[in-house]
Amino acid sequence: AYSSIVGTGGPQVLLQHTAGGEAFPVTNNTGANYLGNFSPDGTHIVFWRHDTGIYITSTLRGEPRLLVPDPRAAFPLYSPDGASILYRHEKKAFIVSSDGGPPVDLPLNRDFYLYGPPLWNPSGNEILFYGVRSGGQNEPAHWWVVPLSSGRPRVVTLPGLENNYLRGFAIRDWVRTPDRREWIVYSTSDFQNWKLWRAGVRADGVIGQSVELLASGTGELLDGGSVSDDRKLLYSTASLRATIFQVPISQRGQKLGASAQIPLPDGGTYTSPAVARDGKRMAYISANYGMRN
Numbered sequence: 001a002y003s004s005i006v007g008t009g010g011p012q013v014l015l016q017h018t019a020g021g022e023a024f025p026v027t028n029n030t031g032a033n034y035l036g037n038f039s040p041d042g043t044h045i046v047f048w049r050h051d052t053g054i055y056i057t058s059t060l061r062g063e064p065r066l067l068v069p070d071p072r073a074a075f076p077l078y079s080p081d082g083a084s085i086l087y088r089h090e091k092k093a094f095i096v097s098s099d100g101g102p103p104v105d106l107p108l109n110r111d112f113y114l115y116g117p118p119l120w121n122p123s124g125n126e127i128l129f130y131g132v133r134s135g136g137q138n139e140p141a142h143w144w145v146v147p148l149s150s151g152r153p154r155v156v157t158l159p160g161l162e163n164n165y166l167r168g169f170a171i172r173d174w175v176r177t178p179d180r181r182e183w184i185v186y187s188t189s190d191f192q193n194w195k196l197w198r199a200g201v202r203a204d205g206v207i208g209q210s211v212e213l214l215a216s217g218t219g220e221l222l223d224g225g226s227v228s229d230d231r232k233l234l235y236s237t238a239s240l241r242a243t244i245f246q247v248p249i250s251q252r253g254q255k256l257g258a259s260a261q262i263p264l265p266d267g268g269t270y271t272s273p274a275v276a277r278d279g280k281r282m283a284y285i286s287a288n289y290g291m292r293n
Helices: none
Strands: 003-004 011-015 033-038 044-049 054-057 065-068 073-078 085-091 092-097 111-113 126-133 141-147 155-157 171-176 182-191 193-201 206-219 270-276 282-285
Touching: 003 033, 011 044, 044 073, 054 073, 054 085, 065 073, 065 085, 092 111, 126 171, 141 206, 182 206
Parallel strands: 033 073
Antiparallel strands: 003 011, 033 044, 044 054, 054 065, 073 085, 085 092, 111 126, 126 141, 141 155, 171 182, 182 193, 193 206, 270 282
């Protein structure tokens, strides 16, 4: 399942087999819909709709059911046992039964502010998130692991974790493979290059003792990502590189020839061109990551 802009409306949630084939819409409305994830048994999908709240719907089609009627509720995730939904509400984390009912304010909200979506650990008894202690808003944010009920929080340290343009989305998933080993999938990325890694989680909770590269590429690595039990890792990318073209025109504004790309240094993004009246000089905005712009 994924979100896609179809036609002139907002993003809709679509369902499709990973092997290909036709996608069919899970949502069909004028709002903006964003995917959460599948229930563990694959029969339901949780998602949120901008300015409305969190919904659950069947993968066999049907009318979505409003679970959390709050426009500030977002980033819902099924618990590993499917009994509850974890979500972010402004800078706090809540859970709600997947059958409905009042949300539960988690104990971690007394001590932390969340700067990104919270994630479950595979056992469903710990929460992973990016944020700060409630008394340290002026301090650097970190990734934290905090017990669901009570216990000692611990900071997550992984190689290159701070090298992300969206640090609150750098950790993509926390999974348990069929051999009972646990892994955290995370990214290192800027707007032009990205890498996906997995870091081992020991039985005693120590994270990052073994790190392996899973995939890499060019372009922008978008937020989100998901791992299936049969060892499929899904992620999405986009290319945001822009360049500048020129086309000759007549005094009446009619096209006189073919469009041509203006030679500019490789590897940059160039926008907002303005040409001088004599046509000999051009001003523009340049974004070359890792260099002065």
